[in-house]
Amino acid sequence: MSDEAKEQRKKEPPQSVLAKSLTIGFVSGVLWSTLGAISYYFHFSEVSPASFIFRSFWQTNWTSSFLAEVLAVIIVGLLSILVSLIYYLILKRKNGMWPGLLLGVVVFAAVFFALNPIFSAVPTWSEITSDTYVTSVCLFILYGVFIGYSISYEFHEYNQQPK
Numbered sequence: 001m002s003d004e005a006k007e008q009r010k011k012e013p014p015q016s017v018l019a020k021s022l023t024i025g026f027v028s029g030v031l032w033s034t035l036g037a038i039s040y041y042f043h044f045s046e047v048s049p050a051s052f053i054f055r056s057f058w059q060t061n062w063t064s065s066f067l068a069e070v071l072a073v074i075i076v077g078l079l080s081i082l083v084s085l086i087y088y089l090i091l092k093r094k095n096g097m098w099p100g101l102l103l104g105v106v107v108f109a110a111v112f113f114a115l116n117p118i119f120s121a122v123p124t125w126s127e128i129t130s131d132t133y134v135t136s137v138c139l140f141i142l143y144g145v146f147i148g149y150s151i152s153y154e155f156h157e158y159n160q161q162p163k
Helices: 003-011 017-041 049-055 066-091 098-114 130-158
Strands: none
Touching: 017 049, 017 066, 017 130, 049 066, 066 098, 066 130, 098 130
């Protein structure tokens, strides 16, 4: 690391692991729900973020618009802050891919099984196509692993003893 980079690091105020975790939650929600919206657009999936957030509650023309997708992605990002906070409180000390994978599977199960009666625009488990199933499971697993690795890395990096 050059002297200039070291000097810049000294000038930057350190951000707490909790604050970084909340940022990670928002970014991961926006990133992976955007990929979910893209997979919906290209017909890899029957559901999009707007299906959960808006179309389940309002059957109007604007819920099928680009604006609805953008707003839904932002709302998913805000809801992801809560998911990352839960991960931070419970699993931040865990290393590896498995805690994040487990998080992704749990969030998938919560959305598609436990909360499915609330989301009328989302097909039930028996109505869902294999493309939607595979795409959604993969996106939720990647979402969980992204949150898990990022928060665990920040926690261990912050608490590492200086050499």
